[in-house]
Amino acid sequence: MPRLRLRVALPAAVLMLAAGGCSSAAVQSSPTPATPPSSQSAPSTPGPPSSRPSTAAAQIVIDNFAYSPANLTVHPGESITVVNHDSATHTLTARPGSAFDTGPINPGKSATFTAPANPGTYPYVCTHASMHGTLTVD
Structure with a gap:
């Protein structure tokens, strides 16, 4: 019976984390399922x-x-959200194109932007030529 509880408790814990975000209360919840095992169902998301x-x-x-x-x-x-921990001002700008741009982010500050609506791969850069990365939207 302990193995059955673990099989039920683990998916329940995953669902609680997904529904509750990252709150410490969700992480510290007991391993006992919130509902009886007979009412547990498979997650509705694929995979x-x-x-x-x-x-x-x-x-x-x-x-x-x-x-x-x-x-x-x-x-x-x-x-x-882009957080600047450096002592210099930085940017995060899609290149090529203009899918997103944080504008200048001063030291110790942050900026937030919205991912493009269209799935794809979006390279980004800073005004400092050595800084680059890739945002993948799926």
Whole structure:
């Protein structure tokens, strides 16, 4: 019976995290399912939970004249926050094209932009030529 509880509790915990975001209360919940095992059903999203993107807010950090992560995958229309930890002003601008542009982000500040509505791969750069990355929208 303990193995059955683990099989039920794990999907329930994954669903609770997906529905509740990243709150510490969701992470600290008990391993006991919230509803009886007989009413548990399979997740309605396609693919196993491990293949689904996190519900955490998308973020790119600028530090030491580099983007981290340099390659980020998001959903169409998702908000992405760019945080500048450097002592210089930076930008994050789609190139080629004009799909997104944060404008100048001063040291210690952040900017937020919306991912393009069309799926695809969007290279981006800073005014500092050595800084580049890729935003993938799927």
